[in-house]
Amino acid sequence: NAGVTQTPKFQVLKTGQSMTLQCAQDMNHNSMYWYRQDPGMGLRLIYYSASEGTTDKGEVPNGYNVSRLNKREFSLRLESAAPSQTSVYFCASSGPLRLAKNIQYFGAGTRLSVL
Amino acid sequence: GENVEQHPSTLSVQEGDSAVIKCTYSDSASNYFPWYKQELGKRPQLIIDIRSNVGEKKDQRIAVTLNKTAKHFSLHITETQPEDSAVYFCAASKRGTYKYIFGTGTRLKVLA
Numbered sequence: 001n002a003g004v005t006q007t008p009k010f011q012v013l014k015t016g017q018s019m020t021l022q023c024a025q026d027m028n029h030n031s032m033y034w035y036r037q038d039p040g041m042g043l044r045l046i047y048y049s050a051s052e053g054t055t056d057k058g059e060v061p062n063g064y065n066v067s068r069l070n071k072r073e074f075s076l077r078l079e080s081a082a083p084s085q086t087s088v089y090f091c092a093s094s095g096p097l098r099l100a101k102n103i104q105y106f107g108a109g110t111r112l113s114v115l
Numbered sequence: 116g117e118n119v120e121q122h123p124s125t126l127s128v129q130e131g132d133s134a135v136i137k138c139t140y141s142d143s144a145s146n147y148f149p150w151y152k153q154e155l156g157k158r159p160q161l162i163i164d165i166r167s168n169v170g171e172k173k174d175q176r177i178a179v180t181l182n183k184t185a186k187h188f189s190l191h192i193t194e195t196q197p198e199d200s201a202v203y204f205c206a207a208s209k210r211g212t213y214k215y216i217f218g219t220g221t222r223l224k225v226l227a
Contacts, residue, residue, distance in 0.1 A: 042204060
């Protein structure tokens with residue numbers, strides 16, 4: 001039981017290049033999320049998928065696209081990377097709401113540098 | 116819009132002392148408040164949480180208190196140890212939604 005798995009762990013891109021960050025969870029969770037973490041800014045939600053087949057924008061969606069490929073997988077795509085997208089990206093997942101709880105479990109993160 | 120403010124941004128305490136981190140939320144519909152700990156280079160991990168129908172919750176050396184009227188909640192760590200050194204994030208989640216709004220984090224340093 002691996003939990004939430006992200007690939008790659010590290011990536012360096014040149015401005016204008018594209019790439020896809022992969023995320024998979026094996027906890028049979030309905031909801032999945034992509035965050036970015038920057039110094040002093042905390043964790044900011046980029047996109048989320050409440051359930052298979054749906055995606056919604058978070059706080060900072062510009063410059064990103066997402067695909068909920070199936071219940072297990074949720075990918076984040078940078079079509080034309082910019083230096084402002086240099087960050088650590090975390091994927092998370094959560095199960096159904098129970099007693100108002102919505103515990104999110106995080107992957108190990110992807111450290112992305114855009115030169 | 117929804118906002119969670121977290122203070123202080125950094126906190127240094129002597130080993131054995133207590134640490135308190137405070138968060139204020141803006142949306143009165145928020146009803147679930149988790150706290151995450153993130154060690155250097157690692158993923159955030161849930162350490163304690165509280166629902167809006169509870170005023171206080173304790174788990175060994177950590178506790179969380181919630182004041183719904185004032186819309187703030189706090190993390191209390193007693194008898195701090197060097198392994199408590201990390202960044203702590205508070206978050207708020209609204210009834211019927213899946214999203215968290217995170218605070219900006221508190222870097223806690225426990226000095227031996």
